[in-house]
Amino acid sequence: MDKNKALSYAKGCFRGQPASCINGCPFHVDVKSFVDKMKGGRFSSAYRQLRNDLVFPETVSRLCEAPCEKHCTRRLLDESVNVRALETACFAETKKKDPQVYRLPARAESVAVIGGGLSGLICAMRLAIRKYQVTVYETGESWGGSLKAHPAWEEMKAEIMAQMAKEKIEFVFGHMVCGQDIPKADAVYVATGSGGADFGLLEGWDENSLATVQKGVFLGGKLTGCSDMQASLHGMKAAQQIEAWLLSGNMPEKAGEEPEKYCEHTNVIEGQEKQSAVVPAAERYTREEAAAEAARCLQCDCSACMDACEMLKKYRKDPIRIATEIYQDAVVVAGASMRTVGREVSSCNLCGLCGKVCPENVDVGDAMLYSRRDRVNMGILPPAFHDHWLREMTFALGDASLVLTPEGTEKCEYVFFPGCQLGASDPRYVEKAYASLTGEAGLSCGLMLSCCGIPARWAGMEELENAVAQRLREQLHAMGDPAVICACTSCERSLREKLPGASILSLYDILAKLPAKEIGAACDAAVFDPCAASEDETAREGVRELAKRAGIRIHELSGYGERARCCGFGGHIQAANPELFDEITEARTSESDLPYVTYCANCRETFASRGKQAMHILDLVYGLDDGTRPAVAISARKRNMLQLKKTMMETYMGETFEIPKEPWEEMALDIPAELRKKMERSLIGEDTVRRAIYDAENGGVRFEKQGVSIASTRDGVITVWVHYQKENGQYTLCRVYAHRMEIAGGQNG
DSSP, X not given: OOHHHHHHTTTTOOTTSOOHHXXXXXXXXXXXXXXXXXXXXXXXXXXXXXXXXXXXXXXXXXXXXXXXXXXXXXXXXXXXXXHHHHHHHHHHHOOOOOOXXXXXXXXXXXXXXXXXXXXXXXXXXXXXXXXXXXXXXXXXXXXXXXXXXXXXXXXXXXXXHHHHTTSOEEEEESOOOOTTOOOOOSEEEEOOOTTOOOTTOSTTOOTTTOBOSSTTEEEOSGGGTOOHHHHHHHXXXXXXXXXXXXXXXXXXXXXXXXXXXXXXXXXXXXXXXXXXXXXXXSSSOOHHXXXXXXXXXXXXXXXXXXXXXXXXHHHTOOHHHHHXXXXXXXXXXXXXXXXXXXXXXXXXXXXXXXXXXXXTOOOHHHHHHHHHHHHHHHTOSOGGGTHHHHHHHHHHHTTTOEEEOSTTOSOOSEEEEOOHHXXXXXXXXXXXXXXXXXXXXXXXXXEEEOOOSHHHHHTTOHHHHHHHHHHHHHHHHHTTSOEEEESOHHHHHHHHHHSTTOOEEEHHHHHHTSOOOOOOOOEEEEEEOOGGGGGOHHHHHHHHHHHHHTTEEEEEOSSOGGXXXXXXXXXXXXXXXXXXXXXXXXXXXXXXXXXXXXXXXXHHHXXXXXXXXXXXXXXXXXXXXXXXXXXXXXXXXXXXXXXXXXXXXXXXXXOOOOOOOOTTTTOEEEOOHHHHHHHHHTTOOHHHHHHHHHHHHTTSOOEEETTEEEEEEEETTEEEEEEEXXXXXXEEEEEEEEESOOOOSSOOO
């Protein structure tokens, strides 16, 4: 696996990254943490945080222009949080401001700071706290520099004196450093102030690292023409760079300026009520007023994808962590990979919703698909996760496939591509839709019963996916490259990608443009947009027009349109993570008590299996069902596909097609309702059970235990076990289950 490619899927994600207020602060003060402390009334703790971040917090706060407020996400809703006023309240309400004393061993290295202004003092204080031997050289008779001209100088002076009281800093006043006569020290910080001497070091100075061409010498502060705030920041940065130099002996490499990045966590304002900033009754906030204003902070962090996706909620991982783990997990060490996130990788619906709700369009599904493909190539993706649907795809491409063109021609202008699951759900959907296209719509339209190859895509089998696409291209070319009319939005999405340049149309858009028929009885229903329809506005609008014609008073669900949510079927997660599959399907079905109208056969079947009243839009168009039809059993899907092929061949080609019959089909089975439900959830078809019993009863391996017969058979890559009792020619099932182990010797099927 390519590490850079794996990590690129999370590029742009700023989950867990500093909020815009923190990025807007030149000191990168953790504004969120400070405000949260103020909200809880922990003023002393909030003060200590500011002192650790700013050295002289009250002085720096007075000079600060509050850029954090200019970047506060709350401003997009109403007003920014008044951080400056919160700082003022914090200083006023904190009674104990004694400096923190760190009991560290003294360092032997010496540091000379030239200039006793704020920048030099901050650098000196930072290094003194770390117990370096610091000497400040100042031309005047006292420290303070340009701060002495500030109206609040006395207050600033008092704070600085109090904070420096317990640290050892040597001051040399009235000392003019001239020419190249820089004091001898292990490191030097030149901060001589506006118009001060630069000792020829400004030329070649790196404004990002503060390094000069002379090793161990750094330069910053108002000498460089910056503001008081920037000078303060230079002091802290100089202390960091000096310590790095003293510890490593290496000067920092010159680097380009890092671009400012302000992450607007716009998702956090969704659903928030407007609330104006608290106005203090007096000159400053009281403790109660400060807590109320601090409570307005949204504590910004991007959680858009995690809020929208059950899979991300379950694993509690953001895109950056997922991308990192799928790379680390795939790395082969000593001939084996860790294989710890294989089930997680196969638990994604690949619906794309995360990318649509993400401000940076980061799609976790892209990373998951990349990982599945890589795991297939490495041979470590469990085949059982996708085998059931891959065999269904093979059946749709083989025994159930059919290509026909209008009578008397091998070419056509259009071809109806219903997808494999529409006919599996109800053959009448395809029969009637095709009749409308060739009849009412008057189109020169062929028919292709096949599969778009999306099961191979979801299984990570890219080579097979491309082979299916190539077959489709060849078949369409033989038909004259007609426009493809899709009834399945997943097919539509897949074909748009695999058939670039082809005309891909929506069945529902075409049907909606036909003359309106008699409207049915009015009723209320919610339209459920399949996740693949998020990119197909034409299909969405066509379905709603057809629903209105059928008398439906449409109610929209929370996830609709461009933010359509997966019913749970997508990505074939049912075998890999049945618990998550249940959670997702339950969430979708319980969103509304109204019946659902959808236009995806898989969505209809998924909802019907949960007992949800759900209609396919074609049920409404052709008056086929009121949403009470139960879900189609696994074994019945294949029979429906074959029945559709038979009907279409006889109706439009004048050819007969005999549906093959297996010897076990006539066996009489008694399956308790709960067991039947469990079989369907475990993807065990009734035909598989019949085959296991038939083989066992006709010379195959069979075990007996307390009057119960036990048989097994191989179904794809899994082994199915059946416990049953036989009485009067009928077989009553007692237990059915499956596992991935293959029984060597005597295994049926």
